[in-house]
Amino acid sequence: MLLEVKNLTxxxxxxxxxxxxxxxxxxxxxxxxxxxxxxxxxxxxxxLSLISNQTSGTYNFLGESNKTILADYNYLxxxxxKIGIMSNLSELIPDLSIKDNILLPxxxxxCLNEIDSVYKELINLANIVNLQNExxxxxxxxxxxxxxxxxxLVLNPEILIADEPTSNLDESNALNLIEHxxxxxxxxxxxxxxxxxxxxxxxxxxxxYGLSNGKLN
Amino acid sequence: MxxxxxxxxxxxxxxxxxxxNSIPAVISIIAIAISIFSLILVLSVMKGFDxxxxxxxxxxFPHIIIKTNKEYDFSRFNEIKSFxxxxxxxxxxxxxxxxxxxxxxxxxxxxxxKKVSSKLxxxxxxESKDHLPVVVGRNFSHKYNKTIGDKxxxxxxxxxxxxxxxxxxxxxxxxxSDISDVNTNRLYTTNKYAKDxxxxxxxxxxxxxxxxxxxxxxxxxxxxxxxxxxxxxIDWQSVNFSLFNLMKLERISLAIFLSFLIVIxxxxxxxxxxxxxxxxxxEIGTLILLGSKKNSLIMVFTQIGFFVGLIxxxxxxxxxxxxxxxxxxxxxxxxxSIDLSFYGIxxxxxxxxxTYYFYIILFSILIIIISSLLPSYFLxxxxxxxxxxxxx
Ligand SMILES: Nc1ncnc2c1ncn2[C@@H]1O[C@H](COP(=O)(O)OP(=O)(O)OP(=O)(O)O)[C@@H](O)[C@H]1O
Ligand SMILES: [Mg+2]
Numbered sequence: 001m002l003l004e005v006k007n008l009t010x011x012x013x014x015x016x017x018x019x020x021x022x023x024x025x026x027x028x029x030x031x032x033x034x035x036x037x038x039x040x041x042x043x044x045x046x047x048l049s050l051i052s053n054q055t056s057g058t059y060n061f062l063g064e065s066n067k068t069i070l071a072d073y074n075y076l077x078x079x080x081x082k083i084g085i086m087s088n089l090s091e092l093i094p095d096l097s098i099k100d101n102i103l104l105p106x107x108x109x110x111c112l113n114e115i116d117s118v119y120k121e122l123i124n125l126a127n128i129v130n131l132q133n134e135x136x137x138x139x140x141x142x143x144x145x146x147x148x149x150x151x152x153l154v155l156n157p158e159i160l161i162a163d164e165p166t167s168n169l170d171e172s173n174a175l176n177l178i179e180h181x182x183x184x185x186x187x188x189x190x191x192x193x194x195x196x197x198x199x200x201x202x203x204x205x206x207x208x209y210g211l212s213n214g215k216l217n
Numbered sequence: 218m219x220x221x222x223x224x225x226x227x228x229x230x231x232x233x234x235x236x237x238n239s240i241p242a243v244i245s246i247i248a249i250a251i252s253i254f255s256l257i258l259v260l261s262v263m264k265g266f267d268x269x270x271x272x273x274x275x276x277x278f279p280h281i282i283i284k285t286n287k288e289y290d291f292s293r294f295n296e297i298k299s300f301x302x303x304x305x306x307x308x309x310x311x312x313x314x315x316x317x318x319x320x321x322x323x324x325x326x327x328x329x330x331k332k333v334s335s336k337l338x339x340x341x342x343x344e345s346k347d348h349l350p351v352v353v354g355r356n357f358s359h360k361y362n363k364t365i366g367d368k369x370x371x372x373x374x375x376x377x378x379x380x381x382x383x384x385x386x387x388x389x390x391x392x393x394s395d396i397s398d399v400n401t402n403r404l405y406t407t408n409k410y411a412k413d414x415x416x417x418x419x420x421x422x423x424x425x426x427x428x429x430x431x432x433x434x435x436x437x438x439x440x441x442x443x444x445x446x447x448x449x450x451i452d453w454q455s456v457n458f459s460l461f462n463l464m465k466l467e468r469i470s471l472a473i474f475l476s477f478l479i480v481i482x483x484x485x486x487x488x489x490x491x492x493x494x495x496x497x498x499x500e501i502g503t504l505i506l507l508g509s510k511k512n513s514l515i516m517v518f519t520q521i522g523f524f525v526g527l528i529x530x531x532x533x534x535x536x537x538x539x540x541x542x543x544x545x546x547x548x549x550x551x552x553x554s555i556d557l558s559f560y561g562i563x564x565x566x567x568x569x570x571x572t573y574y575f576y577i578i579l580f581s582i583l584i585i586i587i588s589s590l591l592p593s594y595f596l597x598x599x600x601x602x603x604x605x606x607x608x609x
Binding site: 046049051052073077080081085087089090091093094095096100104105107108109151 | 227234500502503504507509511600601605606
């Protein structure tokens with residue numbers, strides 16, 4: 001079991017967003033979490049991606065409690081390398097080229113050489129080879145979404161967590177992207193968790209969870 | 218390229234790419250440059266003034282004075298360049314039917330004046346029993362229109378009787394020296410003539426040193442050798458102690474005051490960094506999510522602020538150095554016909570002091586580092602969740 005959530009509650013001040021949630025994710029799963037706006041999808045994904053902490057309950061990431069991981073900064077950074085995070089809150093650095101933006105995790109981790117082949121494969125797959133030297137301001141939102149996806153995958157993570165990966169995308173772009181994700185899931189056996197309220201998208205995933213009133217089912 | 222340098226370059230560029238960031242940055246640079254420039258220049262001038270005043274004092278006055286009527290031989294002290302027994306007294310003089318006060322100063326013999334005034338011509342000097350021979354300075358000669366051979370009357374207060382009397386003696390000029398004396402109204406005569414014509418006087422020994430700045434040490438050596446002189450030896454540094462202290466105090470207070478300028482201009486860096494970091498908040502959050510260490514990001518933003526400040530420091534130092542070199546190495550002040558004779562010092566008072574440069578640059582760099590470090594430190598103390606959240 002990759003990720004295991006037990007009896008997890010998250011509240012902001014007096015507002016309970018996630019209420020005693022149970023969730024298990026295994027290797028190779030392709031999971032979508034759906035629910036109306038404000039239902040707590042991003043909140044859940046932030047906890048799963050080791051960005052924020054729960055109020056109570058347990059979350060085990062690869063067998064280790066997230067509290068332990070979050071308390072140890074180096075451990076946290078190493079664990080996050082195993083997760084590719086793609087969210088609409090992620091930024092591209094405006095003054096860096098698309099190529100450098102995608103390679104940023106490699107710059108940061110000082111492992112540019114090792115990821116070179118992965119990078120080439122990813123940009124081919126995402127069909128953004130000709131955008132490499134562009135600046136982020138010059139690309140469309142569909143392209144931006146694909147660039148973000150490439151960046152999330154460039155370190156070859158075991159898990160991809162994507163928050164609304166198809167927001168701002170038109171139908172064909174959205175379907176392309178989800179197909180792309182399905183391909184990665186099939187071929188590389190990468191575990192994917194996405195949050196969305198886009199029906200065209202979640203029907204393509206293997207497992208669908210609905211989130212409402214703080215409960216997952 | 219390493220990731221740190223990549224980011225530094227990127228954000229550094231982004232400062233100068235947008236007007237919103239570049240104008241405040243340029244203002245910071247100018248403000249820092251101006252503060253550094255004025256701090257270096259003002260302190261160099263103050264220090265230069267101090268040096269010139271000391272030079273003037275060293276050149277015009279004896280370095281150690283010993284109040285005694287006895288004879289001493291200091292020739293065995295090899296730090297003592299020369300020593301002369303002398304006295305000083307004030308007399309009335311009547312010249313061109315006008316009354317004036319003059320100082321009369323004793324020398325060993327007239328030839329000793331020749332050491333400092335090579336043009337002094339004593340060939341026509343012949344001794345006279347009823348006239349006191351004196352040497353006057355060039356300025357005296359001009360002022361009263363008197364020259365060699367001219368005679369005058371001197372009025373000497375005589376306190377030897379219960380009722381003070383005024384004694385009148387006659388004097389004549391035997392030579393005109395070209396010493397540029399501090400005191401125009403000063404006459405020189407020999408100690409021997411003075412005793413014969415004027416009578417008993419408190420005399421003292423004037424000592425000139427090879428290294429005037431060792432006057433305190435030499436004074437102590439003299440006292441050690443001649444215990445009876447304990448309270449009679451005084452050196453030029455002690456005499457002028459309060460003046461030198463005052464100049465030092467003035468320098469220190471100006472330095473403190475001008476340091477505030479640096480602090481204030483550095484705070485503009487602080488606010489620039491705050492606004493840059495706030496703009497880039499979400500990017501910073503993303504970088505952290507992608508694995509950046511907070512400390513390395515703090516380093517990145519500190520270095521960006523530091524570079525901006527450093528440009529200011531370099532510009533300010535550069536121009537200050539240029540100005541100091543222009544003044545010291547060229548004749549620019551004279552060419553601008555700025556009249557400094559009023560201050561009684563030769564040349565514009567400015568010195569190039571490496572120590573000042575060192576402390577001023579060190580201080581400003583420290584302030585700049587602090588004001589670049591704090592903004593990123595405060596922001597990055599926040600948790601990642603709030604860094605990536607958008608504040609609409
Ligand atoms: N930092 C926070 N402080 C207080 N309340 C918060 C915070 N973050 C989220 N919330 C609240 O938690 C609830 C769930 O937010 P969340 O962003 O998880 O919803 P979501 O399901 O992702 O919605 P959407 O589909 O619009 O993205 C919302 O009501 C929101 O107001
Ligand atoms: Mg959301």
